[in-house]
Amino acid sequence: MVKFLILFIQFFVLIFLVTYFSSNSFLVTFEINELIYAFSSNLLLFFLVLIILICFITLFFYFKSRYKIQKYFLLKDKKNLQKGYGYFADAMISLANKDKKNAVIANKKMKKLIKDDHGLSMLLNSEILKIEKKYQELSLLHEEMIKNKKTETLGYKGLMEENINKEDYHHAFIYGERLFQLNPFIDKLYLTLVSIIAKTRNWNQLINISKQAYNKKIIDIKTFNQNTSIALYEISKIKINSDPKESLNLIYKAIKLNGPFPPFIKLYLEILMIQNEISKIKKIIKKYWNDQPSSSLRIIIAEFLKNNNLANLDNIKFITKNSYNDAESKKLLVDFAIHNSDWSLARESIKGLIKFNPDREICEFMASLEMGEFNDIQKRDSWLLRAENANIDEIWICQITNTSQLHWSSVSNSGHFNSLEWKRPKMISKNLLKYD
Numbered sequence: 001m002v003k004f005l006i007l008f009i010q011f012f013v014l015i016f017l018v019t020y021f022s023s024n025s026f027l028v029t030f031e032i033n034e035l036i037y038a039f040s041s042n043l044l045l046f047f048l049v050l051i052i053l054i055c056f057i058t059l060f061f062y063f064k065s066r067y068k069i070q071k072y073f074l075l076k077d078k079k080n081l082q083k084g085y086g087y088f089a090d091a092m093i094s095l096a097n098k099d100k101k102n103a104v105i106a107n108k109k110m111k112k113l114i115k116d117d118h119g120l121s122m123l124l125n126s127e128i129l130k131i132e133k134k135y136q137e138l139s140l141l142h143e144e145m146i147k148n149k150k151t152e153t154l155g156y157k158g159l160m161e162e163n164i165n166k167e168d169y170h171h172a173f174i175y176g177e178r179l180f181q182l183n184p185f186i187d188k189l190y191l192t193l194v195s196i197i198a199k200t201r202n203w204n205q206l207i208n209i210s211k212q213a214y215n216k217k218i219i220d221i222k223t224f225n226q227n228t229s230i231a232l233y234e235i236s237k238i239k240i241n242s243d244p245k246e247s248l249n250l251i252y253k254a255i256k257l258n259g260p261f262p263p264f265i266k267l268y269l270e271i272l273m274i275q276n277e278i279s280k281i282k283k284i285i286k287k288y289w290n291d292q293p294s295s296s297l298r299i300i301i302a303e304f305l306k307n308n309n310l311a312n313l314d315n316i317k318f319i320t321k322n323s324y325n326d327a328e329s330k331k332l333l334v335d336f337a338i339h340n341s342d343w344s345l346a347r348e349s350i351k352g353l354i355k356f357n358p359d360r361e362i363c364e365f366m367a368s369l370e371m372g373e374f375n376d377i378q379k380r381d382s383w384l385l386r387a388e389n390a391n392i393d394e395i396w397i398c399q400i401t402n403t404s405q406l407h408w409s410s411v412s413n414s415g416h417f418n419s420l421e422w423k424r425p426k427m428i429s430k431n432l433l434k435y436d
Helices: 002-023 041-096 100-113 118-132 135-145 152-165 169-182 189-200 203-215 221-238 244-258 262-274 278-291 295-307 313-323 327-339 343-350 360-374 377-389
Strands: 027-032 035-040 395-398 420-423
Touching: 041 100, 100 118, 118 135, 118 152, 135 152, 152 169, 152 189, 169 189, 169 203, 189 203, 203 221, 221 244, 221 262, 244 262, 262 278, 262 295, 278 295, 278 313, 295 313, 295 327, 313 327, 327 343, 327 360, 343 360, 360 377
Parallel strands: none
Antiparallel strands: 027 035, 395 420
């Protein structure tokens, strides 16, 4: 409406000027080489109006045709993009089907149609180079990708994976950390970084990355507590001789985060032993035993007390005083009664543990009892035979490889972080019986 009004006003002004000048015509004269030329002003006005009309018509057709030409090229570009993305999709499908030949052909066609989207081409090239196993070219391509804002995350991810495959975990973490800063929400990125940290044993980085991941709600509080406590445990182990006080402080923080986890308690006791805190050791063992008696904690306590000449029965009775009726407490008493040759206490404590189908550990206790008290080889061998066919006791089993090990470690013998679980194997396997 406004444009029409402006056009109307311009047309009205033009008509007014034409009418005015035609009604008030005058003679226009000029001299050239002593010749005088004269013509009416109406003729001049006619040519001026004609020139204006020609210019108007020319501009009208110019702009109209220009927009049509632009529209034509835009539609052509759009069609090329659609075809190009179609070839990109074909290439990715071919890659998924491991059809390298068609993937390369589709990539070449895509490049002809999509010339400006360099990032898309680099992405496709990287996948093709992976299939072709041209790792040197792939590395150079990843270096180029990190210079492009659109593809820098893909570049850092590619470089991280390259270095993981080469087992260069130092550089893998550098690229992984940069990737985490750019986009921490990439699927399984946190888990990959944790795995790399476990290889390099850079436990302070585990604390930092876990804190960032928790703040961004990538991991829950349980995972944060577990991973942070393991990092504190490992740092505590490193400082046990150089700075026992700090080591004790770190393992105490780890236990507060992750609860009375038996391997943590074991390290706690070892640090106290270095400081010769015998009285405190007994109280700590009793406290954690009363809180949560378990077979894993019992084995750790038994090993610790025997290795440090604290295996007398008075200490065991002190520890189990408030939990005497618990099955694990009875096993602890049986173990140390046999160790101290107190056969009557051993037999009294093992009552109720010998069921219709006793587990392997009970059978082995009974074998030791019969041999130690009566030197009865026949009964000992009978119990040992039952032990071979009994249920396997709980052990540390890697949930990824299903292999077992005698002692817990933050990184399993098969190389996986926090993958060990204390449980009874579902089936007997020679592989499971290979301890570290």
